[in-house]
Amino acid sequence: TVVNKPSGMLSVPGRSNRESVYNLLRKRRPEEEPLVVHRLDMATSGLLVVARNRYAHKQLQAQFKERTIQKRYVALLSTDLLNRVGLPKEGTISLPLCADVLDRPRQMVDKNKGKAAVTHYKIIGKIPLHDSYYSEAVKVELRPETGRTHQLRVHCAHSEGLSCPILGDTLYGKRADRLYLHAEYLAFTHPTTGKPLSFE
Numbered sequence: 001t002v003v004n005k006p007s008g009m010l011s012v013p014g015r016s017n018r019e020s021v022y023n024l025l026r027k028r029r030p031e032e033e034p035l036v037v038h039r040l041d042m043a044t045s046g047l048l049v050v051a052r053n054r055y056a057h058k059q060l061q062a063q064f065k066e067r068t069i070q071k072r073y074v075a076l077l078s079t080d081l082l083n084r085v086g087l088p089k090e091g092t093i094s095l096p097l098c099a100d101v102l103d104r105p106r107q108m109v110d111k112n113k114g115k116a117a118v119t120h121y122k123i124i125g126k127i128p129l130h131d132s133y134y135s136e137a138v139k140v141e142l143r144p145e146t147g148r149t150h151q152l153r154v155h156c157a158h159s160e161g162l163s164c165p166i167l168g169d170t171l172y173g174k175r176a177d178r179l180y181l182h183a184e185y186l187a188f189t190h191p192t193t194g195k196p197l198s199f200e
Contacts, residue, residue: 032053043179063189118146120145167179
């Protein structure tokens with residue numbers, strides 16, 4: 001099952017009583033146990049794939065591990081991004097990440113202890129924005145090769161990345177009406193038929 005998760009909803013149940021994708025699917029199909037293959041941060045919206053049986057779960061997990069699943073996100077960043085001298089319109093950010101043990105749930109760049117994290121980016125251009133804090137933004141396409149926690153958020157915010165946090169990212173940047181990060185495209189192989197599938 002592929003779902004379009006709204007911003008503010010958990011992928012799986014947490015400590016709070018907040019609604020989650022898992023709980024909603026469980027209510028809709030009580031005879032099945034939804035098996036979440038990957039997660040999106042609560043503040044991130046967009047496409048999420050959930051397996052309906054253990055075989056499908058195992059097959060889809062293998063595709064994530066082998067990095068054959070294609071994912072594309074869109075993010076809105078401050079117009080300050082366009083003032084960065086020498087930043088190519090397209091490129092690759094490779095900054096290893098690990099948990100910041102002194103400041104959880106933040107992640108940090110650590111070239112010695114961090115796990116490989118690679119993101120391809122493409123700057124699309126300036127767009128108007130109807131937000132309480134911002135009237136315009138820069139739209140950026142992000143294609144993660146790896147799936148580390150907060151990878152896209154850190155790669156945008158870090159001085160060796162885009163040096164411009166995603167709008168609404170209160171962990172690594174500044175407040176906005178929401179976190180402007182959306183998983184817009186997902187492509188994978190159907191776990192039982194072997195047919196290529198894509199969702200946008």
